[in-house]
Amino acid sequence: xxxxxxxxxxxxxxxxxxxxxxxxxxxxxxxxxxxxxxxxxxxxxxxxxxxxxxxxxxxxxxxxxxxxxxxxxxxxxxxxxxxxxxxxxxxxxxxxxxxxxxxxxxxxxxxxxxxxxxxxxxxxxxxxxxxxxxxxxxxxxxxxxxxxxxxxxxxxxxxxxxxxxxxxxxxxxxxxxxxxxxxxxxxxxxxxxxxxxxxxxxxxxxxxxxxxxxxxxxxxxxxxxxxxxxxxxxxxxxxxxxxxxxxxxxxxxxxxxxxxxxxxxxxxxxxxxxxxxxxxxxxxxxxxxxxxxxxxxxxxxxxxxxxxxxxxxxxxxxxxxxxxxxxxxxxxxxxxxxxxxxxxxxxxxxxxxxxxxxxxxxxxxxxxxxxxxxxxxxxxxxxxxxxxxxxxxxxxxxxxxxxxxxxxxxxxxxxxx
Amino acid sequence: xxxxxxxxxxxxxxxxxxxxxxxxxxxxxxxxxxxxxxxxxxxxxxxxxxxxxxxxxxxxxxxxxxxxxxxxxxxxxxxxxxxxxxxxxxxxxxxxxxxxxxxxxxxxxxxxxxxxxxxxxxxxxxxxxxxxxxxxxxxxxxxxxxxxxxxxxxxxxxxxxxxxx
Numbered sequence: 001x002x003x004x005x006x007x008x009x010x011x012x013x014x015x016x017x018x019x020x021x022x023x024x025x026x027x028x029x030x031x032x033x034x035x036x037x038x039x040x041x042x043x044x045x046x047x048x049x050x051x052x053x054x055x056x057x058x059x060x061x062x063x064x065x066x067x068x069x070x071x072x073x074x075x076x077x078x079x080x081x082x083x084x085x086x087x088x089x090x091x092x093x094x095x096x097x098x099x100x101x102x103x104x105x106x107x108x109x110x111x112x113x114x115x116x117x118x119x120x121x122x123x124x125x126x127x128x129x130x131x132x133x134x135x136x137x138x139x140x141x142x143x144x145x146x147x148x149x150x151x152x153x154x155x156x157x158x159x160x161x162x163x164x165x166x167x168x169x170x171x172x173x174x175x176x177x178x179x180x181x182x183x184x185x186x187x188x189x190x191x192x193x194x195x196x197x198x199x200x201x202x203x204x205x206x207x208x209x210x211x212x213x214x215x216x217x218x219x220x221x222x223x224x225x226x227x228x229x230x231x232x233x234x235x236x237x238x239x240x241x242x243x244x245x246x247x248x249x250x251x252x253x254x255x256x257x258x259x260x261x262x263x264x265x266x267x268x269x270x271x272x273x274x275x276x277x278x279x280x281x282x283x284x285x286x287x288x289x290x291x292x293x294x295x296x297x298x299x300x301x302x303x304x305x306x307x308x309x310x311x312x313x314x315x316x317x318x319x320x321x322x323x324x325x326x327x328x329x330x331x332x333x334x335x336x337x338x339x340x341x342x343x344x345x346x347x348x349x350x351x352x353x354x355x356x357x358x359x360x361x362x363x364x365x366x367x368x369x370x371x372x373x374x375x376x377x378x379x380x381x382x383x384x385x386x387x388x389x390x391x392x393x394x395x396x397x398x399x400x401x402x403x404x405x406x407x408x409x410x411x412x413x414x415x416x417x
Numbered sequence: 418x419x420x421x422x423x424x425x426x427x428x429x430x431x432x433x434x435x436x437x438x439x440x441x442x443x444x445x446x447x448x449x450x451x452x453x454x455x456x457x458x459x460x461x462x463x464x465x466x467x468x469x470x471x472x473x474x475x476x477x478x479x480x481x482x483x484x485x486x487x488x489x490x491x492x493x494x495x496x497x498x499x500x501x502x503x504x505x506x507x508x509x510x511x512x513x514x515x516x517x518x519x520x521x522x523x524x525x526x527x528x529x530x531x532x533x534x535x536x537x538x539x540x541x542x543x544x545x546x547x548x549x550x551x552x553x554x555x556x557x558x559x560x561x562x563x564x565x566x567x568x569x570x571x572x573x574x575x576x577x578x579x580x581x582x
Contacts, residue, residue: 037479044564066439077439135479142564385434390431
């Protein structure tokens with residue numbers, strides 16, 4: 001019997017034949033902590049008797065959820081983490097680099113075949129780089145900081161094979177929202193979702209990131225795309241000394257499930273409140289009143305998303321009835337849209353363009369919603385209270401749908417503006 | 418030991434909203450548990466109370482503040498039909514025991530409950546319900562008061578690369 005890509009990564013890193021279901025203490029190739037979960041991870045490291053971290057070159061730190069510090073408590077957490085980074089010689093990107101997951105990808109901290117952990121649930125995004133990457137809690141991270149290893153239950157995989165060509169203004173976000181609606185909020189719990197097929201092969205790296213990012217919304221331990229030439233080119237651009245090798249599931253690998261999707265008739269999708277798996281074609285909710293539109297986040301805050309939004313916008317302006325908040329996912333993406341003239345276009349159209357951060361998706365810093373308000377967001381979660389009041393509502397969509405809706409002031413099909 | 422009954426897909430934003438994530442003290446976090454979605458919980462929950470929920474309890478964020486808030490409120494056991502992965506690990510790591518019980522639909526809010534985790538049963542309103550057995554290594558972590566106590570016993574991680582099967 002062949003092996004899945006996830007089984008191969010664990011087998012290689014653990015130097016023995018490992019299959020799904022095994023519980024292993026595996027070495028960790030990279031670890032990421034941020035300003036929300038980091039302080040507790042550091043405390044746990046010390047409580048465990050930690051003195052020096054296992055390898056400072058394999059750990060990165062950054063602040064993205066509450067930046068610039070939005071409270072004295074947040075500022076104190078930042079100080080605590082900076083001190084730890086300095087003492088331990090850990091690379092600290094601090095507040096200026098962007099949202100953790102985008103930064104890990106674009107600074108070359110994830111590569112095919114590696115086991116990466118992050119103290120954030122959307123760590124699964126690095127599966128787009130062919131890594132096994134998963135989110136963990138602070139105590140687990142304290143253990144990783146000390147030992148450079150962690151217990152893993154090697155997950156079974158669900159094979160999601162995607163075919164067909166996307167229609168006009170339909171893309172990766174619509175695909176992943178429709179997959180979430182199909183698999184359900186807990187349909188992949190403790191499993192890996194392996195995205196494959198012609199459509200995934202044709203998808204650019206940002207689109208693959210969007211898909212892998214949202215694997216957690218189905219309960220998955222990770223999402224992953226087997227590395228191809230595009231992956232190796234991307235990783236080699238961001239890290240020196242990369243040597244491609246073959247890494248893919250065997251044709252006779254054992255899967256926990258197989259799903260196939262044809263995107264050729266897929267319509268733009270919107271996830272309705274208050275669960276990510278409640279996706280419907282945009283037409284079902286077209287005309288819904290909205291108060292705020294957020295384009296950004298680790299899911300859809302890259303140049304390609306803003307380019308698409310700008311294309312939909314054209315020379316028009318955003319509706320005066322809607323607050324439009326645009327936040328690039330990283331300094332790098334910010335510079336790209338700045339140089340392309342998109343920031344000027346968005347600001348002229350009436351948007352508020354913020355510095356790279358998690359923005360309203362964090363639900364605790366800024367951009368919060370009042371009771372009764374409705375947000376349309378390109379981020380990844382629409383749980384009750386996620387962006388402020390528990391009596392507010394959040395809808396999720398692509399950058400194209402967000403831009404179209406920001407123009408009209410209500411949820412709008414991006415193909416119709 | 419009363420039951421606090423919840424439905425399916427109870428997410429970590431509901432357990433502890435994002436605006437309280439600068440807090441790390443479990444007692445202080447407990448004051449904001451389920452704020453805005455079930456406000457009586459933080460006022461009335463007592464030591465030894467049990468959370469009983471449907472599917473996918475604890476989905477969403479990796480924030481360990483969620484199990485900490487529940488632990489601070491006095492919860493020791495959570496019964497659910499299934500748990501989200503990161504929450505499940507985090508709960509064990511902070512010394513809370515997540516127990517899988519397929520029949521939680523039959524257990525009512527507010528009723529009294531006795532958990533006999535070692536025997537694999539819970540008793541609510543005179544009826545017994547089976548819970549899935551807990552792996553022994555989970556007990557070893559919970560009984561060391563979480564992963565911290567367990568880690569203190571280790572000089573180095575028992576890496577699988579060092580012991581070929």
